[in-house]
Amino acid sequence: MTLLDGKKLAKKIESSIAQEVEELKDKGIVPGLAAILVGDDPASHTYVSMKEKSCKNAGFYSIVHKMPNTISQDEIIDTIKMINNNPRIDGILVQLPLPEHIDTTKILEVVDPKKDVDGFHPYNMGRVVENLPAFAPCTPVGVMEIFKEYSIDLEGKDICIVGASNIVGKPMAALLLNANATVTVTHIYTKDLAKHTKAADIVIVGVGVPNLIKEDMVKDGAIVIDIGINRLESGKLVGDVDFENVSQKCSYITPVPGGVGPMTIAMLLSNTLQAAKRRVK
Template sequence: MTAKILDGKSLAASVRAAVKDEVARLAARGVRPGLAAVLVGDNPASRVYVRNKMRACEETGVRSVLHEFPAGVTTQELLDCVAALNADRGVHGILVQLPLPKQVDAARVLAAVAPEKDADGFHDENLGALLAGKPGAVPCTPAGVMRLLDSAQVPLAGRHAVVIGRSNIVGKPLVLLLLQRDATVTICHSKSVGLAAIARQADVLVAAVGRAKLVTADMVKPGACVVDVGVNRLPDGTLAGDVDFASVKEIAGWITPVPGGVGPMTIAMLLENCVRAAAKAAS
């Protein structure tokens, strides 16, 4: 059995098309959604991510503005930038590209973003709303994962989902979204004992830890849906996910590729969050 590919690239294209239509509807009312990105330093991966986000904005008609700072920026300088963006009525979504340099208090900077302009869904208020079952802006990667699962009609209610990774950006919010869909959820992390045995119980297995090819075929239940959130650059310069794609695709029922799986959906959900915020601000 060879797994069905969960094609995030094509699904993201359809999401962007819907976003473009919504942008046109808002434009007819005199509203143009605006996204502001804050980028610090010269991290190559961060630059690629931000460039892709800006390109997606251009494609869909969302106005984008990039605020760049040197690696030596202070926390206060970023707080001042965020405060100005919060006050700018032409900005409906703000994203602060992570990671930030060590001297910056990242938690303070993220907390300073107005919750209604939190395009990434990282603000404590939005995470708390998700926990309460009243989601506002949902973190983009978990939202993208759920959209991929829905597009393939992967059964969730009553099924066992195992999420490897407990970050506030992916693992924890994804657990909450899966619980809202009546899945039975186990979350694993670096201190989990018997990871392989737990993973083998999963009907839906999500890897989000940033370790290349951590999940191997012997960790996957036949027919399971395997979602690979990781993006890792190997010594030869190629990209690999947290899943050993070549071996796992022969066992799984569904699998996401890297690249072309979760990544494009993350950007698509960012656009949705921004446009939704613009529509709400205009209502």
């Protein structure tokens, strides 16, 4: 069994990005990322602070617009429109989830697609499906980079995705289809999850259910990508896969933490860098 070390790969990518940022600075360009953080969700605050730190390490300019839970939808929209018009900002990140009284789709649609470095705008989603150049959501792109780094061939592989969210499952399926894989997407209404996971060469899971995927749900030699991250009452971080037992059967598996998570942030930086390069005359 080989561990798919996303943390190591992310460091390599972020180091390469930092070098490119230095070259851009010689041309008078500093990549800029703005984050919208609404409310006081502890996980959201943690994620945004991690992204801030990574931006600083890469030499980016970054700013966080912190807003109270009580803020109106129109106020958020006005802030995003202001950032859309700010030439110093190349990428806009709206930290999800947003409070219940906010229409998330409407907010994401206000972001300029050219600054949509999270890849959540319907314009970019559509281009991803059609295999056209676009910003794709960071977590699925991070998974694709892991496959590339470890020379895992996807063509013709039977791949089962567990979870059909707009930010992971659906774009993940599109990227894999574009890589000529045979893709099955399962979700909360799937009747027999194990039937699908057991038949797959590669299982990709991201639903936020600790230890959902058990040893008897994967075949020998399978490749398992665990996107889930859950904190147990003990404080321990675990994924959606029963790592201790499933890893005994796998050819490759991502750990939690240290697998897909660091790659998500690396891809956010990569997308922001690509956006900044458009400023080069």
